[in-house]
Amino acid sequence: MLNSAYHMSAALLEEERIQIENAKKNPEKFGPLYRKYYEAIFRYVYKRMDDLDTVEDVTSMVFVKALTNIHKFEFRGIPFSSWLFRIAKSELNQAFRDKKGERTVRLDKVIIGHVMDELFEDDSEKNRSKLLKALTRLKCDQLELVEMRFFEKRSFREIGEVLGMTENNAKVKTFRVINKLKQIFNKLE
Amino acid sequence: MHKIKIIVDGIELSKNEINEKQNFRKVLKEYQKNKPVIFKTVLFYGIIGLSSLLFFVLF
Numbered sequence: 001m002l003n004s005a006y007h008m009s010a011a012l013l014e015e016e017r018i019q020i021e022n023a024k025k026n027p028e029k030f031g032p033l034y035r036k037y038y039e040a041i042f043r044y045v046y047k048r049m050d051d052l053d054t055v056e057d058v059t060s061m062v063f064v065k066a067l068t069n070i071h072k073f074e075f076r077g078i079p080f081s082s083w084l085f086r087i088a089k090s091e092l093n094q095a096f097r098d099k100k101g102e103r104t105v106r107l108d109k110v111i112i113g114h115v116m117d118e119l120f121e122d123d124s125e126k127n128r129s130k131l132l133k134a135l136t137r138l139k140c141d142q143l144e145l146v147e148m149r150f151f152e153k154r155s156f157r158e159i160g161e162v163l164g165m166t167e168n169n170a171k172v173k174t175f176r177v178i179n180k181l182k183q184i185f186n187k188l189e
Numbered sequence: 190m191h192k193i194k195i196i197v198d199g200i201e202l203s204k205n206e207i208n209e210k211q212n213f214r215k216v217l218k219e220y221q222k223n224k225p226v227i228f229k230t231v232l233f234y235g236i237i238g239l240s241s242l243l244f245f246v247l248f
Contacts, residue, residue, distance in 0.1 A: 064219040
């Protein structure tokens with residue numbers, strides 16, 4: 001099941017556009033957008049970072065950056081969250097460069113089971129360990145695609161909007177990464 | 190290449206636990222420190238530049 005929270009009706013998008021315009025005129029009016037997206041941004045950062053205090057700092061910095069640059073934001077009929085996720089990705093990379101946290105992948109056994117069913121034939125304990133090992137061998141941008149598509153269940157449209165590429169490009173790149181993941185998996189003992 | 194740490198079945202935070210961490214005042218305070226200052230904007234230099242040009246042309 002895909003993440004339906006991202007896909008908003010025209011009325012909700014219009015409401016969001018008004019909130020953005022209000023925030024451009026008065027920073028105090030950024031509050032509704034902050035409250036609406038705080039949890040989603042926090043979870044996005046938390047799933048990729050090990051230290052909880054740094055997760056809070058990075059999440060806070062995402063909203064500071066968004067508010068500071070909101071005058072540059074142009075509404076294109078897509079949810080504001082895609083811009084926030086893009087800032088979050090950039091802030092996370094900065095935090096890793098500054099050695100404020102370790103690149104982490106948080107998963108539960110249910111998600112691992114779903115990925116095993118979808119991508120590999122034999123869902124044995126040995127193969128689950130191989131999958132986890134294979135994930136650590138991916139490059140960060142490849143891992144990001146796997147996380148967004150398979151762990152967070154995002155649509156290709158959303159992935160494209162967050163990563164700044166077309167929906168079709170997101171689809172093609174994800175399939176290439178899956179092939180790469182399978183190759184790594186098959187080479188592991 | 191980054192070292193990647195995998196956490197399986199780690200601590201799951203509830204919606205309430207996450208939302209209790211919200212602090213919009215802190216965001217506003219940080220924004221005040223970082224907000225673009227008028228003399229650093231293109232608009233400001235545009236106005237100053239145009240005014241100077243007009244001054245030299247007219248006088």
